[in-house]
Amino acid sequence: MGRHPLTQRPVHVAGIGLHRYQSRSATSYAELGVVAVREALADAGIGWPDVEAAVVGSALLGMAPGRIMLARLGASGLSINQVENASASGSTAVAQAVLMVASGLHDVVLAVGVDKPEPWRVAPAQAGIGSLEGGLVAPFTHFALLSSQYQAEHGLTVEQLAAVAVKNHRNGAANPYAQRQKVRTLDEVLDGPISGPFTRLQCCPVGEGAAAVIVMSADAVDRFGLKPARCPVFRASVQRSQGFVEPGGNPDAVLTVDTAQRAFDMAGVGPRDIDVVEMHDAFTIEEILYLEALGFCGPGEAAPLLETGAWDVGGRCAVSPSGGLLAMGHPLGPTGTGQVVEVARQLRGEAGVRQQPGARYGLTHMVGIGAVCVVHILEKGET
Amino acid sequence: MEHTFVPAAGSVTACAVVHHHVAPEPPTPFVVVEIALDAGPVVRSLLRGASPDTVVIGGRVTGAVDDAGRFAFVAVG
Numbered sequence: 001m002g003r004h005p006l007t008q009r010p011v012h013v014a015g016i017g018l019h020r021y022q023s024r025s026a027t028s029y030a031e032l033g034v035v036a037v038r039e040a041l042a043d044a045g046i047g048w049p050d051v052e053a054a055v056v057g058s059a060l061l062g063m064a065p066g067r068i069m070l071a072r073l074g075a076s077g078l079s080i081n082q083v084e085n086a087s088a089s090g091s092t093a094v095a096q097a098v099l100m101v102a103s104g105l106h107d108v109v110l111a112v113g114v115d116k117p118e119p120w121r122v123a124p125a126q127a128g129i130g131s132l133e134g135g136l137v138a139p140f141t142h143f144a145l146l147s148s149q150y151q152a153e154h155g156l157t158v159e160q161l162a163a164v165a166v167k168n169h170r171n172g173a174a175n176p177y178a179q180r181q182k183v184r185t186l187d188e189v190l191d192g193p194i195s196g197p198f199t200r201l202q203c204c205p206v207g208e209g210a211a212a213v214i215v216m217s218a219d220a221v222d223r224f225g226l227k228p229a230r231c232p233v234f235r236a237s238v239q240r241s242q243g244f245v246e247p248g249g250n251p252d253a254v255l256t257v258d259t260a261q262r263a264f265d266m267a268g269v270g271p272r273d274i275d276v277v278e279m280h281d282a283f284t285i286e287e288i289l290y291l292e293a294l295g296f297c298g299p300g301e302a303a304p305l306l307e308t309g310a311w312d313v314g315g316r317c318a319v320s321p322s323g324g325l326l327a328m329g330h331p332l333g334p335t336g337t338g339q340v341v342e343v344a345r346q347l348r349g350e351a352g353v354r355q356q357p358g359a360r361y362g363l364t365h366m367v368g369i370g371a372v373c374v375v376h377i378l379e380k381g382e383t
Numbered sequence: 384m385e386h387t388f389v390p391a392a393g394s395v396t397a398c399a400v401v402h403h404h405v406a407p408e409p410p411t412p413f414v415v416v417e418i419a420l421d422a423g424p425v426v427r428s429l430l431r432g433a434s435p436d437t438v439v440i441g442g443r444v445t446g447a448v449d450d451a452g453r454f455a456f457v458a459v460g
Contacts, residue, residue, distance in 0.1 A: 132454075133427045136401070136415050144399035145417050145427065152397070152440045196399030247425040248396055248417070 004237060004266060005102035012221050012231035012381065013344040014108075015044025015214035021179040021207050021329030021338075024117045029061055029208070030069040033114035036210035036334075037073060040110070044214045046224055051214065052106040053079040057093030057113040058333035059086055060120065069114065079106075086368030087280065088239075089113060090211060091336025095374055097215045098237045107220040111340075114210040115333035122369060140203050140283060144196025146250055147285035151197070154300035156288065158197045162189040163306055164284040165202045165326055171313065172323025174353045177338075179207045179329030202284040204330035211338035228382040232347040232362075235267035236377040241370060252286075255373045256293035256365065263363070263375040264295075271295035274317055274377070275359040276346045278339035280366045281324040287311075290365060291319065318356035321346065336374060339364035347380040389422035391446025391456070396425065400435040414438055418456060431455040 017039025019032045033056075041048060056066035066080045085092040090113030097111035125135075137145070150156055166189055172178035184201055192200040216224075221231050240259040245251045264270055271294055279294070281287040291302040296317060297310075305311065311319035322328040322342040325335060343362035345351045364376045397417040404411050414430040416438065430438060431449065437458070444456040 131427075133415065133429070135406070136404070136409075136413075136429055137427055138401075138404070140403075141399050141401055141415055144401075145397040145415065148397035148399055148440070149417070193400075193402045195401045195403065247423065248419055 005104070006098060006234055006237055007266065009102045009104060010218050011098045011101045011234045012216050012218065013213055013340065013378065014216040014221060014226055014231050015040040015046070016341040016344050017041070017043060017212040018177045018338060018341055019210040020177045021209035021331055021334065023179070023205070023207055025208065029065060029114050029116045030072060032208060032210040033069045033112055034072050036114070036212040037070070037110065037112055040212035040214050044224070045226065046108070046214070048073040049076050050108055051076070051078055051110045052108050053081070053100055054110040054112060055081045055083060055093040055096045057083050057085070057089035057111065057337060058115050059084055059089045060115050060118040060332060065114070085372055086370060087282070087330070087332055088336055088366040088368035088372050088374045089333045090338065091364065091366040091374035091376070092239065094213055094337055094340050094376065095237050095239055097213070098234050101215050101217050107217040109215050110212060111215065111337055112210065112212040113334035113337035115331045116208045117206050117331070124369065138195070140198055141195045143283040143285050144198055146289065147197050150285060150289065156303050158190065159186060160303040160307070161197055161284050161288070162186055162199070162202060163303070164281065164287045165189045167306065167312060168281060168320050168324045168326040169201065171321050171354060172327025175323050175328060178323040178327050179205050179209070180323065180327040198283055202326070204282040204325040207329045207331045209329060209331045209334045211334040211341050213337055213340050213344070230348050231381040232344050232378045233381060234376060235269070235379050236263040236375065238263040238266060239372065239374045241372045250289065251371055252367050253289045253293040255367065255371055256290050259373040259375045260294045260365070263377050267377040269361055269377065274361050274363045276318045276321060276343055276356045276362040278320055278322060278324065278342050278364045281320055281326050282330055284326070287319065287324070294363070294365065313354055313356055318346070321351065321354045321356060336364065336366040339366065340376060340378070343378055347378060389420060389424065391420070393418040393420035393444060395438065395440055395442045395444060398430070398438045398440070416444065416456065418444055429455040431457050433458055
């Protein structure tokens with residue numbers, strides 16, 4: 001496999017923007033997206049005509065959502081590219097934007113994730129391959145089964161599992177862009193069973209929203225006179241898909257191990273160097289599984305460390321300071337792009353009460369049906 | 384493609400009691416299990432007729448067809 005051009009030509013985050021994640025509303029997807037893009041343009045201090053290409057990530061909108069949305073900003077004739085990669089659609093949009101700049105094709109590229117909670121039509125269910133469970137294993141039950149295995153192996157209690165949601169709802173309560181903005185007690189989290197150990201507040205909400213990231217070459221950062229300290233740099237951008245997994249193994253965790261290791265190798269850092277993480281915590285057990293798969297701690301250690309505050313803002317590594325998928329929300333297309341927004345905000349030191357002190361390196365992690373996985377590692381801009 | 388037939392008997396490696404389901408059948412709550420078949424493969428299936436309180440990791444199960452011709456696993460022993 002060849003070297004990613006990112007190792008030769010640095011790519012910076014120059015502008016970030018969001019439309020708050022929210023429950024289904026009458027707002028069109030185009031309006032959601034335009035709000036996020038306008039905020040990112042204003043944040044970067046550039047105009048729409050300065051953007052040379054756009055990558056639109058969505059999973060549920062159907063064919064060709066990008067041009068009609070972006071034309072509201074002006075019919076500039078820029079290159080528009082649509083990507084769909086399930087839950088990782090927004091992450092993949094960022095990865096493609098980074099590649100466009102790193103390769104030297106463009107200097108200023110927009111990645112925008114946008115979605116509305118439309119009915120799912122999942123291709124693997126139409127692949128002509130039957131399954132014994134016959135549609136009984138919804139995503140929350142898939143992860144409930146993984147949780148059952150983990151609980152049996154490591155003695156994880158339902159209270160320890162629910163503590164993940166207590167932390168992430170606390171973070172979400174401090175995030176004005178989060179879909180769920182309410183501090184929750186352990187008793188509240190434990191109420192309302194869904195599947196296995198999961199309750200309603202241990203499952204990500206269904207919603208809509210938009211997130212935008214403008215990435216730039218170093219030349220463009222200089223040309224537009226942007227402050228380097230406000231332009232974190234991508235140190236790794238890695239996409240992988242599921243390989244062979246031993247029977248009974250956890251495909252999402254195995255895939256995360258593979259993808260993360262490649263990202264750490266590319267960035268030249270390790271898990272202990274990471275100060276802030278936004279990860280795919282659609283269900284509480286995922287945060288436990290992926291903290292260990294990413295190498296932040298050993299098997300069986302994630303939950304006990306959570307109890308010590310290691311994953312809190314101000315702890316060893318702030319995990320899902322935005323509130324994560326559990327509280328910030330998981331509107332699919334925007335989610336991975338929104339993770340980069342949060343990490344960039346953290347690395348700039350602009351996250352307010354959610355700020356991880358002294359954050360230098362941040363990591364984003366998403367998995368998607370398939371399974372696919374995308375990991376980005378970013379470093380604070382020069383001061 | 385050749386078919387390889389394996390006995391539908393094995394042990395539960397994971398279980399979940401499902402309280403929310405989009406379809407009316409089966410009625411909730413029902414139990415979904417992951418099973419390590421004695422022959423090697425790992426499968427997931429409905430565990431028919433199980434009380435949620437009695438399913439245990441390591442419990443023995445076997446495949447069975449009900450009166451309507453529907454296949455699922457049931458607890459044995």
